[in-house]
Amino acid sequence: MMSSAPEAPPQSPRRTAIFEQPLNERMRNFLRLEFLFRQALHHNDTPGPWSSRAAVSSILDILAITSRTDTRSDVLKELERQMTLLRDFQSRPGVDVSRLQQVLTRLTQRRDALQASSSSDLARLRENEFLAAIKHRSTIPGGTCEFDLPDYTHWLNLAADARRVDIGQWLETLRPLCDSVADLLWVTRENSRPRAEVAISGSHHIAFDRETPIQLLRITLPGESPLFPQISGSHHRCSIRFLNWVNADTRPVPVVDDVRFILTCCV
DSSP states (O other), rough: OOOOOOOOOOOOOOOOEEEEESSSSSHHHHHHHHHHHHHHHHHHHHSSSSHEEEEEEEEHHHHHHHHSSOHHHHHHHHHHHHHHHHHHTSSSSSSOOOHHHHHHHHHHHHHHHHSSOOOHHHHHHHHHHHHHHHHHHTSSTTTSSTTTTHHHHHHHHOOOHHHHHHHHHHHHHHHHHHHHHHHHHHHHHTTTTOOEEEEEETTTEEETTTTSOOOEEEEEETTTSSSSEEEEEEEEEEEEEEEEEBTBBBOOOOSSOOEEEEEEEEE
């Protein structure tokens, strides 16, 4: 009697690589804040003074971004805009009203938490003498060495838990803003439908509808692909050129063949 054939192992989801291109200054700031806050959280969960240095550096970069523009106001405006768009979907047929309401509730909570926080909280964090000294010396290559900032060196030599407490307090000040940005970006990405495209001879050009401004482009390629996109343009039009990665010592080579990819235009 023949034994039954072994079951095939479950297939894991195909890995993809996603490249994003912001098309306005607000979206550029949002993506940078998301990146920096995630980086700070990661390093604060990792023991060791080098990780604490990296977390502090991310926090200082966040403070620098928020000092240049009224980011808090931009986030509140974008929260209201996205909530208005989502409410308009409630009356459309085929919409999962329960899930939509969950998203609206989450955005409402983010808005309320951000409104409850004060812009002066960020100002106080920027005026923190300890962080301000690190920021000042960070403009000099190697300027945060132990002989430049002995108090920073002393702090880095404290127990990891003590450093985590301090960094955690600074992150909590930033959390209402950065959590709101993260949810806004999630909604922006999820609300748009991807479509298959072909870059003829490695190039693709897009002209956008001026009545529907696009905020973010997302290009998806297979994770094992040696290609990556070089994107340039604005909210009116955009050009995509695919390049072939060789190695870190060789310039990428422009692709001459047609390239299939997934394009998502996020409003």
